[in-house]
Amino acid sequence: MTGFGDHLMIAPVVLPLLAGAIMLAIGGERRRDVNATLGTVTTFALLAVAIVLVRDADASPGGVAGVYRLGNWPPPFAIVLVVDRLAALMVLLTSLLATAAVVFSLARWHRVGVLFHPLFQFLLMGVNGAFLTGDLFNLFVFFEVLLAASYGLALHGAGGARVTAGLHYIVINLAASLLFLIGVSLIYGVAGTLNMADLAARIPAIRDEDRALLEAGAGILGVAFLVKAGMWPLCFWLPATYAAAPSPVASMFAILTKVGAYIILRLWLLLFGDDAATSAHFGGEWLLLGGLATIVYGTIASLASQDMARLAAFSVLVSSGTVLAAVGMGQAGTTAAALFYLVSSTLGLGAFFLLIELVERSREPGADVLAVTRELYGEENELADSAEVGIAIPATMGMLGLAFIGCALIISGLPPLSGFIAKFALLAAAINSEPRGASSAGFALLLVLILSGLAAVVAMTRAGIRSFWASPDRTVPRVRLIEMAPVLVLLLYCALLTIQAGPIMRYMQATARSLHAPHDYIRGVLGPTAERPDRRTGGT
Numbered sequence: 236m237t238g239f240g241d242h243l244m245i246a247p248v249v250l251p252l253l254a255g256a257i258m259l260a261i262g263g264e265r266r267r268d269v270n271a272t273l274g275t276v277t278t279f280a281l282l283a284v285a286i287v288l289v290r291d292a293d294a295s296p297g298g299v300a301g302v303y304r305l306g307n308w309p310p311p312f313a314i315v316l317v318v319d320r321l322a323a324l325m326v327l328l329t330s331l332l333a334t335a336a337v338v339f340s341l342a343r344w345h346r347v348g349v350l351f352h353p354l355f356q357f358l359l360m361g362v363n364g365a366f367l368t369g370d371l372f373n374l375f376v377f378f379e380v381l382l383a384a385s386y387g388l389a390l391h392g393a394g395g396a397r398v399t400a401g402l403h404y405i406v407i408n409l410a411a412s413l414l415f416l417i418g419v420s421l422i423y424g425v426a427g428t429l430n431m432a433d434l435a436a437r438i439p440a441i442r443d444e445d446r447a448l449l450e451a452g453a454g455i456l457g458v459a460f461l462v463k464a465g466m467w468p469l470c471f472w473l474p475a476t477y478a479a480a481p482s483p484v485a486s487m488f489a490i491l492t493k494v495g496a497y498i499i500l501r502l503w504l505l506l507f508g509d510d511a512a513t514s515a516h517f518g519g520e521w522l523l524l525g526g527l528a529t530i531v532y533g534t535i536a537s538l539a540s541q542d543m544a545r546l547a548a549f550s551v552l553v554s555s556g557t558v559l560a561a562v563g564m565g566q567a568g569t570t571a572a573a574l575f576y577l578v579s580s581t582l583g584l585g586a587f588f589l590l591i592e593l594v595e596r597s598r599e600p601g602a603d604v605l606a607v608t609r610e611l612y613g614e615e616n617e618l619a620d621s622a623e624v625g626i627a628i629p630a631t632m633g634m635l636g637l638a639f640i641g642c643a644l645i646i647s648g649l650p651p652l653s654g655f656i657a658k659f660a661l662l663a664a665a666i667n668s669e670p671r672g673a674s675s676a677g678f679a680l681l682l683v684l685i686l687s688g689l690a691a692v693v694a695m696t697r698a699g700i701r702s703f704w705a706s707p708d709r710t711v712p713r714v715r716l717i718e719m720a721p722v723l724v725l726l727l728y729c730a731l732l733t734i735q736a737g738p739i740m741r742y743m744q745a746t747a748r749s750l751h752a753p754h755d756y757i758r759g760v761l762g763p764t765a766e767r768p769d770r771r772t773g774g775t
Contacts, residue, residue, distance in 0.1 A: 244303040244318045247363035248377075248536055250277055255356035267352075270377045272347055274352035276328070278337045281359065285327035293742060297755025311433035314371035319756055320746040321574075325366040325497055328578055329490050331728060332449070332585045333359055335493040335721035336483040339589050342718045344481050347392045354391070358384035358487065365494055369760055370417050371429040371456075374498070378415065382408050385491060388484045389476060393533045407462060407472040414459040421452025432475050432760035435505045438514060450517055453506065457499065458516060464495030465555045466531040474536070476543035477551060485547070486585040492555045493581055497759060500562050500570070504750045520567050526560025529553070531552030534687040537694045543591045543702070546694055547584060551647050553687055554580040555719050560680055561661055568664035571747035575740060577659035579732055583654060586725035590638050593714050593722070593766040594702050631714050635695040636703050638719075641726040643699065647691035648684075653732035658684060660740065 254277040258270045298320040304313035309330040336357060345351040349570025368374050384406075389401040425445045426437050426703065435765055441449055462469045473492070477485050485631040507517040533552030557580070641652065648658035660743035662684060665677035732739060749755060 241301060241303070243284060243287060243300050244316055244367070245305075247281055247288075247330075247367065247578075248316070248360055250284070251356040251360040251363070252302075255353040255360065258353040258410065260354070265400060267346065267349065270352040271341055274356060275337055275652050277339070277356060278333050279360070282327075282330040282334050285330040285418050288318055289320075289327050292318055292320045293745070294384060297759065298745060299755055299759035302614070302759050304511055309430055311430035315430070315760055316364075317365040317756070317760060318367065319759075320742065320749060322366045322502065324578070324742075324746065325493070325572070326363050328493075328581060329359065329366070329595060331725070332487060332490050332570050332581065335585060335725050336415065336486045337591065338480075339486070339718055339721040340483040342715050344392070344483050346545075347481070350387060354384045354387040354485075355646040356660075357381075358388060360384075362490060362494060366497060369431050371422070371431065371434075375412075375419060376413055381491070381494070383410065385488070388487070391484060392481050397479040398473075400472075400479040403472050405475040406506075411459045411462040413671040414455050414462075418452045418454075418456030418459060421448055421455065425449040425452065430760070431505055432757045435508075435510075435757055436761065438506055439510055441514075443513075444630070446514060450514060450575060453502075453517065456502075456565055460495045460498045460502075461525065461559075464491065464499060464559060465492045465529065465552050466525045466559055467532045467552070467556070467735040468580055470529065470552055470555075471534070474545055474548040474551065477548035477588075478542075482589050485544075485588040488583050489551060489588065492551055492559070493577055494560070496555055496558045496577070499559065500750065501696065503562070504570075505753050505756065508751065522559055523564075523680075524561030525678060526556045526558070526563055529556025530683050530687050532556075534690045535651040538624060538690050540694065541614040543587075543595065543698050545592060546698055547587050550587070550691065551584055553691070557661070557684065557687075559709060560683075561665075564665065564680070565745070566664065566678060567747040567751045568667065569661065570750060571740065572657065572660035572664045574743040575736075576661055579645060579653040579657040582725050582728050582729040583642055583652075586638070586729075587646065589718075589722045589725070590635065590642060594635055594639065596714070633704065635714070636699075637697075638722050638726060639699055639703070641729070643692075643695035645726075645729050646694055648688045648694065650731060652726075653729045653736070656733060656736050657750050658688060659720060664728070 247729045250750075254273055258266075258273060260267060288300060292298055295301075299317040301318040302325065303318075304310070305315075306313065308314070333355075337352075340351065340355075354444050358381055359380075361384060363376045364377030365381060368377055386405050389404050390398060420427065422434070423443060425448050426434055428434055428437060438449070441478065458469070477488055478489060503518065503522070507514055507519075509515055530553050533549045533556060536549040537546055537553065540549055554577075558577050561569045561576070575703075599624060643653035646650045648654040662681050665680045665684075669679075
């Protein structure tokens, strides 16, 4: 990218930062409509920027569209943002989910409190920054920004269950942040750098007596990210938090577990790939086993769930575990299929979290939460009016039922939507994976994926019967077009994934190949003359 495109790389971080700062400056309560307009426009602008970045990354040799060095410092001292195929893909996925969530929130949720839109923009800033950053220190900064914003969003709307789950969420993630710092400190002490590309170049030359300390730091860092990714047994905080969060917030939280999975994928293949000497594939077996255990746990818990919100939360664990297990296989084929599955499942789960509120509205499961919120903010009439304003969708239950079937097909992996293609690609890659101990692991993944899909069919069918069939006396919920449209749009994205499966899978395969052979990434960040050190020392 040249000219204006050079600065477009930083737009996914700068745009939400500026929007959030302006919202705080003009005030939240009396300027809520202005904030809503600014937040919506900014989110759609991010979507446009993400589409351009994906196009440029796909057209660039090696898949690296560009490197943005803040202050124009030379590598490896510069604070860098790197746009490659994977980072651009994740920014686009975040933007797709964010546009649906922010439009859905305009119906009522953004009025339950005064800081929804600023927090939402700061969340986008942190998530996009985590995907684009090229060094561990700034990864920690963006990680803390997204966590701080998610704390406020998790507590948005008050209510006893939400506050309890939110406080657990805060405590667990603060502990994960402490582990993050410890792991980064150990790695810096051994390697003398936090630039990811520079780390990849130095790790093969780390002295043998320092390698155990390096791997210990990487292991501690991995635990911090696996807490965020929701790997069993570190996922005990996730179901209650996601089930209690407001619908648009829970929909956005579907991408937060993928932040942890993304960082694991990025760092593991970059730092501990085939060229990492004796540290090659460090921890890969634990990723595979932990991913399989997460799928099993999420599957059993989904069958035991008695309400849709917890069913969706445990489905998030199944999705995260599937990605981690596929990555742990250490094969480019399974990585490509995992990326396709990651996109499909995240969009499907985002749509499901939004849909749950509409389906459950006929019995008002959140009436106590809304009552507390109205009392706190003095907005009883405003919220009551917002629920009745607008034109109800004809044949509401039919629309909701069709949307539920779409979500069920994607989550369980049944044809004809993208969930089936994603799981089929995963199963084919697992069976055809190269030996290096992966044959038995491939069949284990095959078995677990088939059983989890069957369990998802049972759980979703049972939930559908309870909601649409077994309660004929339930009142028909009043659903606004601005609420139904985001759900349908997310499902439309999944349909497009099915129609364009060939080109999209080729993009995923190119992304996987560049991740497993990151030489272009390293040269793009450090410069064309970058070489791995020949000395047997690690520091500076």
